[in-house]
Amino acid sequence: MVNLYIKDFLNKDVEHYLRPLDSGHIRNGKTTFCAYHYLVDSNGTVKKLLSDKYIGWHCGNWEYNTKSIAICINDNLENKSPNKKVINTLKNLIRKYQYKTNISQILGHCEIKPTTTCPGKSFLGEKGWKNLLY
Numbered sequence: 001m002v003n004l005y006i007k008d009f010l011n012k013d014v015e016h017y018l019r020p021l022d023s024g025h026i027r028n029g030k031t032t033f034c035a036y037h038y039l040v041d042s043n044g045t046v047k048k049l050l051s052d053k054y055i056g057w058h059c060g061n062w063e064y065n066t067k068s069i070a071i072c073i074n075d076n077l078e079n080k081s082p083n084k085k086v087i088n089t090l091k092n093l094i095r096k097y098q099y100k101t102n103i104s105q106i107l108g109h110c111e112i113k114p115t116t117t118c119p120g121k122s123f124l125g126e127k128g129w130k131n132l133l134y
């Protein structure tokens with residue numbers, strides 16, 4: 001992670017120049033890195049894991065890591081869609097950012113890293129649950 005990060009950390013032309021790669025979470029005196037900004041449980045509750053000012057290490061693509069907010073759903077969605085509570089939570093969370101930043105793109109992990117099916121086989125497509133998030 002550090003090898004990938006350091007070249008961007010020292011690059012004056014990128015937004016995160018000299019921006020710390022740090023979660024702000026300390027455990028036993030050491031920084032704990034969080035991959036995601038949010039964790040949504042299957043009952044629809046949200047936990048904030050990482051401040052928006054920090055880069056989440058979440059999608060396997062550094063450029064996307066630096067310009068995205070990562071939401072992890074705490075459930076096995078390989079062969080099912082999230083329940084209504086989770087969908088509503090995701091919608092509210094995404095709306096908040098769309099309102100704040102005017103960014104409307106929603107991408108699943110598999111759309112950035114095609115070697116993964118995350119967040120599950122029913123995310124994409126005409127009837128995919130991604131459509132429920134807009």
Ligand SMILES: [Zn+2]
Nearest residue numbers: 109116118119
């Ligand atoms: Zn993933």
